[in-house]
Amino acid sequence: MAIHQGRRGRRPSRPRGWFLAGYAGIAGFLALEALTRQLGEAASLETSAGDQGTTRLIVIAYGLAAELPLVLRRVPAPELPPAAAPIGLAVQAAGLGLRAWSMGTLGGSYTRTLRTGRDPPVVTAGPYRLVRHPGYTGSLLTWTGFALTSRSVPVLVLVTGLLGRAYQRRIAAEEQLLRRHLPGYAAYSERTRRLIPFVW
Numbered sequence: 001m002a003i004h005q006g007r008r009g010r011r012p013s014r015p016r017g018w019f020l021a022g023y024a025g026i027a028g029f030l031a032l033e034a035l036t037r038q039l040g041e042a043a044s045l046e047t048s049a050g051d052q053g054t055t056r057l058i059v060i061a062y063g064l065a066a067e068l069p070l071v072l073r074r075v076p077a078p079e080l081p082p083a084a085a086p087i088g089l090a091v092q093a094a095g096l097g098l099r100a101w102s103m104g105t106l107g108g109s110y111t112r113t114l115r116t117g118r119d120p121p122v123v124t125a126g127p128y129r130l131v132r133h134p135g136y137t138g139s140l141l142t143w144t145g146f147a148l149t150s151r152s153v154p155v156l157v158l159v160t161g162l163l164g165r166a167y168q169r170r171i172a173a174e175e176q177l178l179r180r181h182l183p184g185y186a187a188y189s190e191r192t193r194r195l196i197p198f199v200w
Contacts (some may be wrong), residue, residue, distance in 0.1 A: 088148025
């Protein structure tokens with residue numbers, strides 16, 4: 001009788017395979033950032049006043065988002081269905097692909113921080129034909145997919161909330177800076193969406 005109660009009271013553990021694959025995707029995200037971004041100004045962490053602290057905010061959000069699944073993994077909480085994990089990995093792969101495409105399209109103009117400098121032309125090629133910040137869309141997809149691999153509802157809510165808020169502030173600061181310093185950006189922003197084609 002005591003053994004039966006112990007089994008019934010034990011919280012079933014989630015399979016670890018998809019969960020670990022999600023962390024492998026995050027490792028791929030960090031490797032992409034380290035290896036693809038061009039050296040020099042593009043890789044510098046030096047910020048301008050126009051950055052408004054958003055680079056620091058995003059780095060903190062990344063750190064918290066990576067820790068949350070580990071902290072909450074053993075806490076009883078509502079779970080997503082098993083299919084959420086492989087779907088999350090597919091979303092993560094799509095996000096990494098979009099992030100890489102965006103970085104490659106901008107080349108040396110894809111900087112870590114928001115800063116002013118020489119005025120490059122407005123880029124409208126590749127994913128920038130439809131949205132103004134496809135790299136951020138890719139990042140959000142990558143982290144949302146990662147959260148899905150945990151199959152934890154609180155992890156999904158907290159990770160998407162953290163990264164969503166961080167990138168919301170980043171986009172607001174970036175667009176203020178670009179409208180002031182990049183000729184043609186205001187007109188470009190009138191005909192494109194921020195993150196989701198034809199939506200927002």
